[in-house]
Amino acid sequence: MLQVCLNGARTAADSSAVPLSPAALAEAARQAVAAGAQDVHVHPKTPCGQDSLSPGVVGPALTAIREAVDVPVGVTTGAWAEPDPRRRAERIASWTVLPDHASVNWHEDGADTVAAALLERGVGIEAGIWADTEAAARFAESPFAPRVLRVLAEVMDDTDPSTAPDTARALLAELARIPHGRPVLLHGFDGGAWPVLRLAGELGLASRIGIEDTLALSDGSPAVGNGHLVSCAVALTGGLPRA
Numbered sequence: 001m002l003q004v005c006l007n008g009a010r011t012a013a014d015s016s017a018v019p020l021s022p023a024a025l026a027e028a029a030r031q032a033v034a035a036g037a038q039d040v041h042v043h044p045k046t047p048c049g050q051d052s053l054s055p056g057v058v059g060p061a062l063t064a065i066r067e068a069v070d071v072p073v074g075v076t077t078g079a080w081a082e083p084d085p086r087r088r089a090e091r092i093a094s095w096t097v098l099p100d101h102a103s104v105n106w107h108e109d110g111a112d113t114v115a116a117a118l119l120e121r122g123v124g125i126e127a128g129i130w131a132d133t134e135a136a137a138r139f140a141e142s143p144f145a146p147r148v149l150r151v152l153a154e155v156m157d158d159t160d161p162s163t164a165p166d167t168a169r170a171l172l173a174e175l176a177r178i179p180h181g182r183p184v185l186l187h188g189f190d191g192g193a194w195p196v197l198r199l200a201g202e203l204g205l206a207s208r209i210g211i212e213d214t215l216a217l218s219d220g221s222p223a224v225g226n227g228h229l230v231s232c233a234v235a236l237t238g239g240l241p242r243a
Helices: 024-036 057-066 085-094 112-122 135-140 164-176 188-202 226-237
Strands: 002-005 038-043 073-074 103-106 122-131 150-157 183-188 206-209
Touching: 002 024, 002 226, 024 038, 024 057, 024 164, 024 226, 038 057, 057 073, 057 122, 057 188, 057 226, 103 112, 122 135, 135 164, 150 164, 164 188, 183 188, 188 206, 206 226
Parallel strands: 002 038, 002 206, 038 073, 073 103, 103 122, 122 150, 150 183, 183 206
Antiparallel strands: none
């Protein structure tokens, strides 16, 4: 499965290729799915470009994207959008339009609280396990580990293309010791995005690509948009396996 991550925490200051409004997100998703993406991850944003978990922001973004594509759509629940985990859970309880899944970062405090709120609404959980953090250890002790939709093995801080694959292998080895039994999606960030995606293809794992993870194609040239990145990923890997 190849997921497209449309925007992440990036803003217009990072690149004009970052989709922000519901209409821009819908068009970016349409192009990415047409290029081969099978799942969408998005950070719904306020008009000023800030990540938000407000139902008035999440709902319009999800509705617009679903009018453009017929694949699962997920959102973030990152602490940068709402620092208090109890407040994050309250936001989830107030959503009027539900995503198919939502990512929960297990290195952040209150991950179990957020996970419980998502399951209460019937929303699938992507367990974000960042390399070189306490996330894997915390996830191993979580009662929700066997109940997540998938595990996101995320190489976020090692952006060196020469070392990111080794960091990814170490993270996968750590996850292999946890009896969660869930599918794994492996991805990197910035300079590590393409080397880690190649590794995912070699290992037969799901992966993701998009403006959230990198603003450049595999050859280092600027990406026009998410569809451009997905096309490059499909060409590079020969098509990642379907989940």
